[in-house]
Amino acid sequence: MQSADAKLSRSSLLLALRRYSTAVHNMEQTVLLPSLLRDVPYDDGSDCEATDNSMDLYEYYLLLKAIKNTVESGLVPHDDTKAKSHAALHKGLEPLLEAEPEALFHFHLRGLFTVMATLAKKSQNLTEKYLDIVGISPE
Template sequence: MQSAEGKLARSCVLQALRCYSTAVQDMEQTVMLPSLLREVLCEEDPDQAAADEDLYECYLRLKDIRAVVESGLVLVDDHRVKAHQALDRTLEPLLEAEPEAVFHFHLKGLLSVIGNLTKKSQAVTAKYLDIVGLTN
């Protein structure tokens, strides 16, 4: 039997994933000419790693992530594997913590990432509408 906290966490994650999937679907339906997003830089914090990424690359990445979220199949990319291995080494002390603390840490991180991806999808959609002159 699941605890109330477990049901709430699952509901919260499912809702966040639905919001993300809907935002990407909205983006795909709105962006009829993705090539218009080429060479339009993302308006992100300069501290973020993807600051040099254009909106076209961002558009493709958001669609790829949605495909992974919906299918559950994780594609292996050698370049990203090395980055993940470095991240795993920095998180090793966390693995020695209580399982409940690890769960809450990852749940909070997952919800944060999904929220950021949802906002990014909405931003790409808004920028595309701005480019084609369909905003207010």
């Protein structure tokens, strides 16, 4: 019974948002000298080759913090900065965007849940990399 409850609560969107905030909070507490992350290439440790990402770790650190602010404020930012990515994401979705709001609800709910878990993991990776840079190897 308890494990079923635990499984349910692992699927909560609010918990996923909170878990992300905690991961970034830990990152902020650990990374005392963020400038040490400058010019360190971004590499999240996954086997994904598609990292055409030109950000360094410092920029990624700022990005993760900015997302935390958005999460904690609960505010939906204006659609400006990521216009290019959004356009790409919306392409192919358009026929469904208005036809099935209930499917879209599940799609975005699950999507937000999944991406929060991914971003929490990235915060943890960045924290570990920082510890590595300053010469403290985590147990």
